[in-house]
Amino acid sequence: MKIFQLFLLLTTAPIVFGQTVNYEISFENAVHHEAKVSISFTAITSDSLHVRMSRTSPGRYALHEFAKNVYDFKALDSSGKELDVFRPDPYQWIIPDHEGAVNIQYTLFANRGDGTYSQIDETHAHLNIPATFMYAPSLADRPIEVNFKVRDDLGWKVATQLPLVSGTTYSAPNLYYFMDSPTEISNFMLRSFELDGQRIQLALHHNGTEEEADTYFEKVKKTVVQQKEVYGELPNFDFDTYTFLACYIPNASGDGMEHRNSTILTSTRSLAEGGMKRNLPTVSHEFFHAWNVERIRPESLEPFDFEAANMSGELWFAEGFTSYYTNLILCRAGLISAKEFIEGLTGSFNYVWTSPARQFFNPIEMSYQAPFVDAATSVDPVNRENTFISYYPYGSVLGLALDLSLRNEGYNLDDYMKAVWNKFGKSEIPYTIKDLHETLNDYAGKSFGDTFFESYIYQSGMPDYKALFQSVGVSLTQNSEVPYLGARVSLKSTGGLLTSNPAIGSAAYLASLSKGDVIKRINTIPLAEYENFQTYLEQFEMGKPLQIQYERFGNNYSTTLELQSSPSYTIKLMEDTDATIERDELEQRKAWLNLPK
Template sequence: MKKLLLAASALGLWSATAVAQTLTPVAYSISFPNAVHHEAEVTMRVKQLPGGPLRMRMSRSSPGRYATHEFGKNVYQVKAFDKNDKPLTVNQLEGDVYEIPYHDDGVKITYTLFGNMVDGTYVSIDESHAHLNMPGTMMWIYGMDKRPITVQFPDAEQKGWRVATQLKPEGFNTFSAPDLQYLMDSPTELSDYKQYSWEVVNTDGKKEAIHLTTHSNDDQATIDNFGKMVQRLVLEEKAVFGELPTYDFGNYTFIDDIYPTNSGDGMEHRNSTCIVQTSAKVAGNEKRLLGTFSHEYFHSWNVERIRPKTLEPFNFEHANMSNELWFAEGFTQYYGELLLSRAGFNTPEDFYGSAAGLINSVLNTPGATNYSAVQASRYAVYADAGVAIDPTNKNNIFNSYYVYGGAIALALDLHLRSEFNLTLDDYMRQVWLAHGKVERAYTISDLQNVLAKFTKSPTFAADFFKKYVYGLDKNNYAALLDKAGLILQHANPGKAWAGRIAAPAFRGSEGMARSVGTEGLLITSSTLQGTPAYKAGLDAGDRVTLADGQPVKDGASFNAIVAAKKPGDKIEVAYSNRTGEHKTTITLAEDPSYEIVSYEKAGKTPSQPQLTLRNEWLSTKVK
C-alpha cells in the first residue's frame, strides 16, 4: 500500500507539472519610471483564463517572516484591460483584494507600487536601486498558484542596474519561477552591485556556485576580501551537516544591501538570503557584518529544507503559526555565533558572551519562567516584526524563540558531549538526513524521535523534550559548562539592581523609560515581573521624579542613585500618574545577570577531559 501511494503521488506530481507546462505563464513586468519618488509600475498579463469573475490580491505574509504585514496599503491605481486593451471593471472587495467581474480569456492588470523601506520584508525604490521582497511587490490571482511565472525588468539596463535574485535567468532581464510559492520566496535586488562568486565542490562531487552581491559604497577589492571571509564561513557551516544542499539551478545568492539609513534585517530564502545592514560600508565593519551571514546561511539547511510542517505550504493570506521556531530559529541562532568562533572570526570569549546572553534569557526573564519554548514560538505571529500600535505585555509573557531555542541548543550540545560522546553537529546531521535532504517536513515529535534513535536513549529524548521544550524546567547550565572548564557566575556580584526601568536609549523597549524634560523619568513599557521595581508597584505610565531624596531627570540620574547603593538597601521613590502623586519603596536586589568565564581566567586549572571537550566543541571542523 505504501509503495502504491508513493507511485500515485509521483503520478499526480507529473500530471500537475504536465498541466502547468501546457498553460502560458503569468507574466509580470516591473519598471521604474518614477524611482526618484519611490514608485514602480507593475504589469501582470494572464492568458487562457477560465470564465467567471477573476479575483486577485496582495499578500499579507512573507516567507521568512512569521507575522502578518499589510502589503496592500502600498498599491494603488489598480486597473485592468482585456486582450484588446479595452478597460475592464475592477472592484475592490477588501483593502488588498480586487475582482474583475467580466473578462475574456486574456487580461492585463496594472498598478503602481510604492516602497521606501530597505529591509527583508518590504520594498525600497529610489534612484540607486530597487530592493524587492516579492510578497510586497506582486499581486497574484486566486487559482493560478501552480502556473509558471516570468518576471521582466525592462528598464534595468537603462538605469545601470543588474539583477540579483534566485529566480532562473531566461535572458534579456527576464527571469522565471515554477510557481507562486517559489516566486514569493525570491527577493530581488536591482542595482549597480559588486559581486564575488566561487564554487564549492559538494560531497557528491557536484559543484554549487555561490554569489555575494553587495550594494554598498565599497570598492571591488573590499568586496573580494569580504567574499573570501564569507567563503570561509560557508565551509564551516557545510562541515556541520557534511554537505551543502543541492541548490535549485546550481546557485545560491547572498543579496546584501549596506547603507546607514537601512532598517537592518536578515531574511532566509530557499536559494538566497536577503541581508540588509546599517553600516556606512563593508570596509572596517567586516567582522560585525559576518554575524548576519552566519545565521542566515545556516537557514539554507535549517528552515529552508529542514522545514517545520506548520510552515508548509506557506499561506500568503495570513501568518502560519509554528510550534517549532525554537528549533528553526533558536538552533540557528546558537550555531550562528558558534560558527563565527570555529571559523576564527570571533574569539572563544566572544562566544562565551553570546552563550551567557542565551542563558540569561531563560533564567532571568518572566517570559521563559512562565511560558514554554513552544508557546514562545506560537507568539511569533505577533512578535516577528509585527507592528502593534497599542501597548502589549510582551515583556512579561514572551521570551524570543531565537534566544530561548539557542539556550536549549547550548544545553543539548553539552549534554550530548558530556553524556553520550556525541555532538549537536551529529544530531543536526541526522535531522538533515531524515528530513532536510529528503525534504520531508517535521513536527516536534519527529525531532524527539531522531534524538531518541541517535542517542539510543528514548528515555533521555523524552525527558529532555518534556522538561525543556514543552515544559518550564531549566537546564543546569553551571554543571554543563563545568564539563568544558567554564564557570557560570554572576556578572556583577554585589551590585544593586532595581530592574530595568531606566536603560541606555539604544536598548530599545522591554521595561524601559525615557526622560521627559525636567519633569522626571517616564516608564514607557511594562516593568518585569519579579524585579524590585515591579514589586514596588511601578509600571508603564508612571513618572519618577525623586529617588532616595534626589531629583530624577533621566535614566542616567536614576541609575547613578541605584549604583551608589548595595543589594538589600531601600530607596524611597516619588512618582506620579493619572491617579495623582505617590510614593513607594524599592528594595534593591543583586543584579541577577550571568557571565561565562574560563577556568583559566578564574585562576583555576582545567582538567584534560575539560580541555578536550572545550577544544573539540569550539575548534574548526574544516579539513
Template sequence: MRKVFLLFTFSLITLSLTAQTTTNYKISFENAVHHEAEISVTYTNLEYKVLEVRMSRTSPGRYALHEFAKNVYGVKATDGKGKELEVTRPNPHQWNVSGHDGTVKFEYTLFANRGDGTYSQVDETHAHLNMPATFAWARDYEHRPIEITFDVREDLNWKVATQLKPLEGTTYYAPDLYYFLDSPVEIADFHERQEAIDGQLIKMALHTSATDEEVDEYFGKVMAIVNAQVNLFGELPEFDYGEYVFLNCFMPNASGDGMEHRNSTIVTNSKPIDRPLGNTSLGTVSHEFIHVWNVERIRPASLEPFNFEEANMSGELWFAEGFTSYYDDLILHRAGINTAEEYAEALDGGLNYVINRPGRQFFSPVEMSYQAPFVDAATSVDPQNKTNTFISYYTYGSVLGLGLDLSLRKMDGNKNLDDFMKLMWRAFGRTEVPYTNRDIHEMLAEYAGEDLADEFFEKYIFDSQLPDYESLLADFGITLTKANPGKAVLGTDIEIESGVGKLESNALIGSPIYKAGIESEDEITTIAGTSLSEVESVDDILSEYKPGDEIEIEFTRWAQAKTVKVRLVEDQKLQTELNDKISIEINSKRNDWLRE
C-alpha cells in the same frame, strides 16, 4: 529502439512543459526617485469567470500579517483587445476583474520605500524587491509557470541578482507562484563575487559602498562561513538551478534584517556610506545560510504549505529559528572570524535574557513559538506586556541548543548536536519530509536514548524548566557567574531625562519596582532622598546601598504625588568567561566543541 523511445518520451515531456500557459510579469522604474514601480501582469487562457487578483498578506520567513496591498494604487485592467474592464474590491487585499475575453492585463503602481527582508524599496540606488510585497497574483492559477521581465535602469548601471532562473536578457523564470514569491531580487550597480563548491555556485551580489579589496576580503569571510556550515551538515543541498545567491544590501537607507529563501537570502544593513565594510552583518549571513538546511529543507510541517493570505503559526520555531541561532556565533568562531574568548563572553547575553526574564512562567518554548504572528515584525498601536510574558524563540531556542549540545557531549560515544543536526538533515532535509515536535523527540531518542530525549522535551520544551548551565559550561571550561555580586538594584531599569525617571519597560514581575506598584507611566522624582535631577543614573544613588536595604521612592502619577518603600535586591545579571585554569581533558573537550 530504447534510444528512440527515450527521445519520444523526452519530446512529450518537453511539449507538455511548453504547452503550459505562462503568466507574464513586467516591472519598470521610471519614477524610482519617488519610490514608485510600474507593474503589469498578463494572464491568458483564463476560465470565463471573475478573475480574483490579490496581494499577499504574509511573506516567506515571516509569520505575521503585513498587508502589502496598502502600497498599491493606480489599478486598471484590460482584455486581449485592450478594452478596459470593470474592477471591484471585495476586500482590502483583492481586486475582482469581470467581463474579460480569456485574457487580462492587470496594471498598477507600487510605492516601495523599506529595504529589508519583508518589504520592497525603489529609489535611484536600487530596486530591492521582496516578491509578496511587490507582485499581485491570481487565485486558481498558482500552478502556472511565470516569466518576469525587469526593465532595468541602464542609466544607473543596474544589474539583476535573484534565485529565479535566467532566460534571456533581464527575463527570468519561476516554475510556479510559490517559487516566484519565494525569490527576492536585488537590482542595482552591485559588486559580484562567486565561488564553486562541489559543482554548485555560491554567489554574492553586494550593494554597498566599498573597495574591491574590501569586497574580496568580505567574500572570503562569507565563504569561510559557508564551508564551516557545509562541514556541520556534511554536504550542500542540491540547489534548484545549481547556485545559491547572497543578496546583500548595506546602504544608509536600508533597514537591518535577514530573510531566508530556498536558494538565496536577503541580508540588509543601514551601513553609512563612509563606514568600512569590515564584518558587517556576518552574524546574519551565518544565520541565514544555516536556514538552507534548517527551515528551507528541514522544514516544520506547520509551515507547509506556506499561507500567503493568513498568518503562519508554528510550534517548532524554537528548533527552526532557535537552534539555527545557536550556531550563528559558533560558526563565526569555527570560520576563524571570532575568537574563543569572544564567543564565550557573548554567551551571557542569551543566558541573561532567558534565565532572568519572567516570561517562562507563562509559556513554554512551543508556546513562545506560537507567539510569532504577534512579534515577528508585526505592528500594533496598543501597549503590550511582552516584557513580562514573551521570550524570543530565537534566543530561547539558542540557549536550549547550547544546553542540549553540552549535555550530549557529556555522554559516552562522542555525541554532539552537530551529528544530531546531520541526522535531522538525512531524515527530513534531504528527503524534504516535513517534521513535527514529536518527530524531533523521536529522532533525539534514536540518537541519544529515550532517557535524555524524554527529559529534554518534558522539562525544557513542553515545560519551561532550564538545564543547569553553570554546571554544563564548567565541564567545558567556561564560567557562569554573577556579573555584579553584592550590587543592589531595583530590578527594572530606569532612564533619567530632564531630572525625571521613567521605567524603560513595564515593571518586571517580581522586581522591587513591580512589588512597589510603580509602572511605566509614572514619573520618578527622588530615590532614597536624592533628587534625580542631581544624578545621571540610578546606580549613582544605589551604589551606597546593599541588597536587603529599604529605601523610599517618590513619584507622580497623573500629577498626584506618591511615596513608596522599596526593598533592594541583588543584581541577577550573569557573565560568561573562558576559564584558562582547566585540565587537559576539559580543554580537549572544549576544543572539540568549539572547533568541531
C-alpha cells in the same frame, strides 16, 4: 504544496505556452520610489478573475499588508478596453466580466529595503516578490515569466535565484517559487566560488571598493565551508547555485531573510565602517537556514499561506538552533575569537533566564507568538517584558545546553542535526516536534531525549548551565552585591522615567511602580544629580526598606521598596577568572569550538 514537490515541478514540468502568467516591472519614476507593474493573464476559464496582494512573505511569520502600497489600478481586456473591478476586501480585486484574458496595471510605492518589503530608488530596485506583485490564486500552478526592465542609465543588473530566460526576463515554475525568489536590481559587485560542484555567489550592492568586496567574500567563503561541515554536505541547490543578495547601503534597513536558494542581507553599516565583521552574523544565520527551515521544514509551515499567518510551534528549533550556530560557526571559522563567542552568549542567556515569562509559556508556546512579534505592527501597549521570550534566543540557549549535554555523553549537536537532516531535510519531508523528539531518542538514547524534551521543551525548566559550562572551561557567576530594581529607568531632568513594565516579582513590581512613572528621589536623595541610574542605586543597602517619591500622571505619590540582588549572570572563559581550568575541560572546549589542538 510542499517544497520538495515544487522542486520536482521545477525540474520536470514543461511550460504550457499560452498559459504562462507574464509580469513586467519598470522603474522610470524610481526617484519617487515608484514602479509600474503590468500582468497578463490568459486562458482564464472562471467567470471572474480574482487577483490580490499577499499578506505574508516566505521567511516571516506575521501579517504584512502589502496592498496598502498599490494604487492607480486598472484591468484591461485584450483590446485595451478598461474592465469593471469589484473590491470585496482591502487585499483583493475582482474582475467579473472578461473574455478569457485580463491585463492588470498598477503603480507600486516601495521604500523599505529589507527582507520583507521592497525599495525602489535611484540606487536600486530591491524587490521582495510578495511585496511587489499581485497574483491570481486560482492560477497559482501556472508557470510565470517576469521581465525586469532595468535602468540602463544607472548601470543596473539583475541578481535572483530565478532562472534566466533571455535578456532581463526570468521564469518560475509556479507562484510559490516566484514568491520565494527575492531580486536585487542594482550596479552590484558579483563574487563566486565553487564548492562540491555548486556555485556560491555574492551579489554585493554597496558604496565601497572592489578590494573590500574581495576581502568580505573571503569571510563569506569561510562561513559557508564551516556551515557545510555541520551537515556534512551542501543542499542540492536548484540550478546548482546559491546567491547572497547583500545591500549594505545607507538607505537600507537592517535585516536578513532566508529563501530556498538565496538570502537577503541588508544593513546600513558599510564594510569600511564596521560591516566587515558586524555584518557576518547575518550571513551565518541565513545560510544555516538553507538546511534548517528551507529543507528541514516544520510541517506547521506547509503549505505556506499567502493570505493568513502560519502558526508554528517549532521556531525554537528552526530559528533558535540556527541562532545558536550563528556565532559558533564564525568562531569555528576563525572570524571571531573563542573569548568573543563565549562572552557574547551573555546577553541572550540573561534575557532568557532572568525573564518571568517562562511561568506562562514553554518554548513551543513562545513560538506560537510569532504572528504577533515577527516584525508585526500594533499601537496598543503590551506586557511582553513579562510574558514573552523570543524563540530566537530561547532556542539558542537551549541549543547550547543540548550541545554541551550531548558532549558530556560522547555525542554532539552537529551529529544530531545531521540525523535530522538525513531523516527529514534531504528528502524534504516536513517534521513535527514529535519527530525531533524521536530523532534525539534514536541518536542519544530514550532516557536522554525524553529528559531534554520533557524538562526544557514541553516544560520551561532551566538546564544546569553551571555544570555544563564547567565541562568546557567556562565560568558562570552571579554577583549578589549588584542592586536590581526590576525595570529600565532613563534619567531625565525631571527624575528617573520607568521605560519598561516592571518584571513580575521585582522590587519595582512589588512596590506597585508602573511604566511611565517618574522616580523623583529615594530616601530624600534626588536622581537629577546623577548620570547613571545603576550608580545611583549602588549607594543604597539591599534588603532594607527605601522610601520612593514618584510622579504618575502629574500627581505625586510615595511608596516603599527593598532592592533585590541582580539576577543577571556573567559568562567568562575560566582562564579569565580566578578559577583553574582542567586539561579535559580545555580539550572539550577545543572540540566544541574547533580550536587547534
